[in-house]
Amino acid sequence: MPVSKARHATLRTSTVALTLAFGALILAEPAYAVEPTGNGQGASTNQRGGSDKTGIYAAARIQYSGSVAKGGGTGNVTSSDVNWTPPPCWYAPYLGAKDFKKEMSKHIEDQLKAPGMGGTAGSAIGQTQRHYEDEFGWSGAPGYKDYNVENDGKGMFWAGVENPDEPDYLKRSSCTDLPFWVENGEAPPPRYEEAISPEILAALAYQHMELPDTEVTLAPETNTKVNLPTWAWLDKAVFDEVQATAALNVPGFNIQATTTARPVSLKLEPGTKDAVTYPASGECAINDADKSIGEPYAKGKADQTPPCGIRYLRSSGDGTYKLRATVTWEIDWTGTGGTGGDMPDGTFGNEQAVTVQEIQAVNR
Structure with missing residues (x-):
């Protein structure tokens, strides 16, 4: 059951405190695992989340093909519009309900046991635990009973992913909403404007595009x-x-x-x-x-x-x-x-x- 729109602002505000408590929220430090590429060979990009301490990894994989930069890094095309930039972060499919419960509950438990965990940070972690374990989450907003395990296989939890080619850390780490559930075949709620979409994939393909040398x-x-x-x-x-093509399957x-x-x-x-x-x-x-x-x-x-x-x-x-x-x-x-x-x-x-x-x- 998704969080109601009325409670969305409360969730977003409380997530700041939660991020401080976790040290690194689910997908705060993504890394790229990219195969060498050449024109037409393609590259795959794994989004990894959390720090090495969490061991949490995103299931989403963006596959690049066509004329993309070797090594999967930023391509050599520059936008003529100085106000246009590729997305600094986005929300993407993360884990199924059972896997999410295993990873998230362990992470919450570890954090609650951490020395000195109290005050605002401890309260935020406690609210997050209730959000995923009880029918009612933050401040009475609808939550996910038992991590929505009864719907395992019918959808996935989505979470924020950073674009490692974005130089501005604040922009790169701005997708801080808590992981949310999306049914198979359904689109994420409209409030998640940064949810991965064909338009975002097009921008990422643009960013990775490799153009031929211009030697006249x-x-x-x-x-x-x-x-x-x-x-x-x-x-x-x-x-x-x-x-250049970018795909998420x-x-x-x-x-x-x-x-x-x-x-x-x-x-x-x-x-x-x-x-x-x-x-x-x-x-x-x-x-x-x-x-x-x-x-x-x-x-x-x-x-x-x-x-x-x-x-x-x-x-x-x-x-x-x-x-x-x-x-x-x-x-x-x-x-x-x-x-x-x-x-x-x-x-x-x-x-x-x-x-x-x-x-x-x-x-x-």
Whole structure:
């Protein structure tokens, strides 16, 4: 029996005291167990909860596939929207009723026996014990009689999971509600806005997505001349859409989302103010006909203005200029149940060294 909405605020407030008492609540320090990945090979992520002292582990496993970063870490796509970030934490399926009773009751018992456990912390643990053992939990709110064991196999307790790639500890550890019961095939109560969903999985796939290197082809190549237009382009053969999928599959709850990135433009930054870009904005749009960017240089075009390129106005001397090429990717997602939508554009770029010589020469 889930906790009533009227008592939800009381539970959330009391959980703070409970967290202090436990030292680390059920899923306070998740760790990743990730298999090495490559494009298309996938990776699985175990969410682990508690400290090494609790030995409590989440049952939820997020499986990544498609073009995801090797090792399962954060990918190399950066959101163009500075206000958008992947979820710092979420709630996910944790344990069945019998397993939850075994782990939670032992943990509560250990904490109640701890020296000096009293006052607010001790009271919070006592209330938590009543919440999972009696029909009435916190301040008379509906609880889970005998840890809901009579419904074992018909659902799971859900608990908070941290995103280890979130640098802000307070955000990462903000999913502090007590574990709650969800029937198989049912969605968590609406008040749990951070409950794992296709949209959250899409954001995690976005975070883990690996995009191809953005090394443009130049003509002339790494050595060009002052005032000589340098042509730049990206070939469609090595520059196509990228997909990453995140899925969560546990008994009674299976969802997934696929995030797709499509290249739309290339931005050239010469690495010096003494240069002119083509076009003037430095933004080279994608060609609708073949989805390439820019135009390959061909013999006889030396005097022409490239649709995408650079003209350096000063020699690089004994060094080089760091030409940065950044591709903007248009990103959207689709997920279980016909869900989907747009996501913030992503960017990814690389630098490459360009030598600019004083010799005035024209290639013909």
